[in-house]
Amino acid sequence: MQNRDIAEMLNRAAQVLALRGENRYRIRAYKKAAHAVASLDEDIKIIAAENRLQQVTGIGPALAAKIEEIIATGKLGLLERLETSRIPKEKNKNILLAAALTLANELVTKIEKLRGIKQVQVTGAVRRRQETVPGVELVVSAENVVLAQEALSTYPLLQRLSWENMVGRVVHSYGIEITLYLTREENFIPLLWKTTGSAGHVKKVMTRIKRKTGYDLNSPEFAKLQIGKEDDIYALADLMPIIPELREDRGEIEAAEPGKLPRVMEASDYKGDLHVHTNWSDGTASIEKMAAAAAELGYEYLAITDHSRSLKIARGLSLERLGEQKKYIEALQDKYKIRIFTGIEADILDDGSIDAPNEILAELDVVIASVHRGLNQDREKITERICRAMQNPYVQVIGHATGRLLGQRDPYDVDFEEVLRVAASTGTALEINSSPDRLDINDRMARQAKEAGIAVVINTDAHSQLELANIALGISVARRGWLEKKDVLNTYDKQQILTVLQQKKRR
């Protein structure tokens, strides 16, 4: 068993605990240990054999015992218990998108292999990439639906499915409701379409189709049309195709009529992460590990933005260490094809000043400023702090601008209109932070920022190389916020982005 396998198992335990709504400190302990193991340069079995597990940052006594268990047995008892245990009394109402996606993709892979099943696809709020979702919904097609029902119930997880009109529901042992829409192959696309959009979206499009063609989506005539792809449905409504992320009835139908729908950015447009932490502050991976992982993702660049000096809890860098880090990165540069930008995530202090002198900030490629403390201050105070930070000519980006943690902490009370106004007038960008429990700013705010002419950057805020993958979540927020390639700075190449980021201080 490799470090990677052990990290994956611990990560999975963290996810399952999160899905069941367990204590967040316990979840965090598993997650931290997973990152620590994934970032190790040494074989964990040797570390364990030499009794050094607890010397690894991020591994405490409880998790050291779990790791020993995995090494000895190849399994994690906790995980097995959770996966087969009874359903928690209360169904989880709002699941994070990241967790729902993991479960949904797993189910798709497994159901696809069952006998007689033709197609399986994720639908509903998960397919629209809503930030939290009520459950996981799948559309499943089969030649013979009766046989398919039988095949599905041979799969242990789905044995307790209760069926009503070809809709099967079950509450998974993680506390998540799973809904299966079973249908014959020819109705797969119409059903996928109907279960994907918000109720408002679906109703409006159906009304248009009825008006233009006289057909109803549920009518036999409609079934005869042989809809081969969702675009055909929009064509019947005389509309441009609308991607799932936009099917919210937030003006997309009106925009699709005259062809004014934005061409939202694609994952392949993304060229590099501008906000990650390393083991110089509270991350678990070295700069080298982060750079190698970013290169593997095909990025052109990566900015190292560790915490600033006053954030002691996150081992913020002293000015001296920051200077050392800058030199270290510059010396390292030649070893990597991707460009490693120097940077900082500087704290916005209580009076709105930045936790590093301007002459230091001036030397860095990327400067992000974030609020980490004083989250309970009143609206006026906190708005003023952020706006004052944006007046600083070296602050290029405001990180996680509302401070929320989904399901744990409300956004701080900030006048976002005012933030937008000052961001626009000072030329400061706003971040979409892709941490699964942040997604901050959210889709609506991202759209407001775009409309106000403010540049957006999408970052992971990764604390280990594993978390670089979270970028998919941030990109879905941008897509839901109607952002096009030109609205997102991380779609620029390494020369362009430096020029744009450094523009502010030259104004």
Ligand SMILES: [Zn+2]
């Ligand atoms: Zn932060």
Ligand SMILES: [Zn+2]
């Ligand atoms: Zn950060």
